Amino acid sequence: MAHSFDTDTEARGLIDYVDASPTPFHACEQAARRLAAEGFTEVVETAPWPTDPGRHYLVRGGSLIAWDTTGAHGSGDGPAAGFRVVGAHTDSPNLRLKPNADHVKAGWQMLAVEPYGGLILNSWLDRDLGLAGRVTVRTADGIESRLFHDTAPILRVAQLAIHLDRSQNDELTLNRQQHMVPLWGVGDRPGDVRRYLAAQVGVGHDDLLAWDVMTHPVEPSARIGRERDLIAAPRLDNLATSYAGVRALLDAVSTEPARVPVLVLFDHEEIGSTSERGATSTLLPSVLERIVIAAGGTREDYWRALAGTVIASGDMGHATHPNYADRHEPLHQIRVNGGPVLKVNTNLRYATDSVGAAAFTLACEQAGVPMQTFVTRSDLPCGSTVGPVTSSLTGATTVDFGAPALSMHSARELMGAQDPAMYAAALAAFLAPA
Template sequence: MSEPPRFDRGHTDDLMTFLAASPTPYHAVANVAQRLEKAGFRQVAETDAWDAVSGGAYVLRGGAVIAWYVPEGADAHTPFRVVGAHTDSPNLRVKPRPDTGAHGWRQVAVEIYGGPLLNSWLDRDLGLAGRLSLRDGSSRLVNVDRPLLRVPQLAIHLDRNVTADGLKLDKQRHLQPVWGLGSDVRDGDLIAFLEQEAGLAAGSVTGWDLMTHSVEPPAYLGRDQDLVAGPRMDNLLSVHAGTAALAAAASTGARLSSIPVLAAFDHEETGSQSDTGADGPLLGTVLERSVFARGGTLEDRARAFAGTVCLSSDTGHAVHPNYAERHDPTHHPRVNGGPILKVNVNNRYATDGSGRAVFAAACERADVPFQSFVSNNAMPCGTTIGPITAARHGIRTVDIGAAILSMHSARELCGADDPHLLANALTAFLRG
């Protein structure tokens, strides 16, 4: 196979814009929707009756989005080709009673979401973003994208053993960020501040889903700018690539032999068990309703699902130059080497030999190189939405992704070639 091309600066620039504009799953799906609208897709409500009109459509629910494109002349039993991803990332999330403090410091009470590298959140300028639920039943997105919070690390003079014993953080005591001074901590201060930031009337917010984010923007890195550093690459890199791939596949129109789908779920980092997670019914319900809207029966649904394939796209581990012994000795994925095919015979990943063939064919059509990843036998293996999707819906599923370093850090690192190589492979897959 030919050498990979010099990276597509336009695609990578656009990824960086997407990362910066998507500090939460709610912002990510709003940005996906905006891009789909520009590509001619229309939003449909789950509470409405769906029609058999061909073209692109999408459903939003919380931090999840399911989008699909029905080509003209598609039968009720036409199979789907699904790109699966997730919108959430590990971070610090605001508790129900957020206002706290001690010793003259105003602080925000936070809970640990997922499995973040806690040290990466120390001494970093943090913003605050998320969804505000209003008294009238509506919601509003808010994004304070400037230095607002900070989790200050203890000075080495007060912890002389830290260099010998390593940094040890208590999740309850050591991760509460400061955001001001004052001994009079009043309930409602943070939410009142956010109401002002969002231009809302005082007392209009009755619920919230808020989380911290690093305000340092994504950036090219390295002598040749062949690396990209930025937040939430796990897994907005895949969400962005999947969105671009779906729009590109939709432009193919009537030549499609299957129905391309993007399924971006929330709550993967905490097990996917929610109404917007991959272990919920959302994807299956949307695909079934698409079949039934085209006049299909349960038999057509079974035929469509039997022919469906899903690429579960999530970031994976590039070989770390300082910890190469933690990787399998014969599998060392490298950044800018193309997407990785994830394999685990204990079904932590859903890939099997037939799935490998599907992905290899897509990469060949796209002229994209790919690599393989398996864990070191002595190390536990992570997992993805792939096995969940395969088991819940009976859909053949393949686990893939882009190789990165610093996974679950507040700021991760990928190769500048890999985002567009992944998007090209996903486009070829969705086009079938």
């Protein structure tokens, strides 16, 4: 039976996780730390797979997958026991540094950036921004990747004064190339971002070879509202699910479920998932197959295991916005602090069918948390998730779900402070059904 999750503890835990995870690389690092502290050991993909039952995880860039075979081994079901998988993603829309970023304009030192994903452009204006990411450096042994996280407010995308465009309150048009360039100093010479990045990771200027660097708002996440019953934070889409998934896995493994519980956190969902570590990659299928083979199974056992697998794809859901209630399906109103959200779309932008919906409904019942159901208005387009992709790659029953939020894809989003605990409880029950 799933353990209970304390509301204040999980709200604080989510805030800490988000603030320590400005990039997908950091989100995986933070998740790995939490897993390692509870007895999970890291697996390197190029090394032989562990054959003994146990708890393991691996990291592929900005993606992570973790699992525990202890219960399945003890149940006697063998390699074809099947999996319970919770999937989420670690990336969020933001502004990412271009390779040749330094330039000067009108006496301002600026950094060229490229918008990543479907960000709300105007939410990035006039915010204090920092830089974080992964850089690859030359070492005596070859090349090495290092992470850095600068919390100093060094960048700003400045808004145009109202005096110079009095129409912007009625219609603001932002050009991604021209208007979203952050400034980071004053002068007639570029600021030398390569030297800055080299200093962040402790190498010489010429030893910095390449980077994956992105901006992030430096304002800390916070409990807000009259009763402090809301959480305002960046990257809740989808770090709220990543955090809940980690907490759920740690809870679920304590019961040693008969099916192998798996958590997979993918990168690049916001741009279509097509990469070596996105949901369309070999990451999930290859790891599931290697788990079966390491347990002494065959290819036949692998396909049998997939046939008995259920996947829960988690992403944030749209709470009903009080100022734009007409943009929501009137028969499916969603409230923050109202519990997890089952996502349904007949055109399969979400992978949910009645079998998957039943599995998630039973998980919420087992966890003792309420469940809501989201459907997009029939005259509006519907977003998608990693659910349809993982479903098609594995052939497994898949259900899409989320936690309710406002301002999705803004530089600062909003969710209920009670939802992280309910979210984690539902996912723990899904991974370890009674």
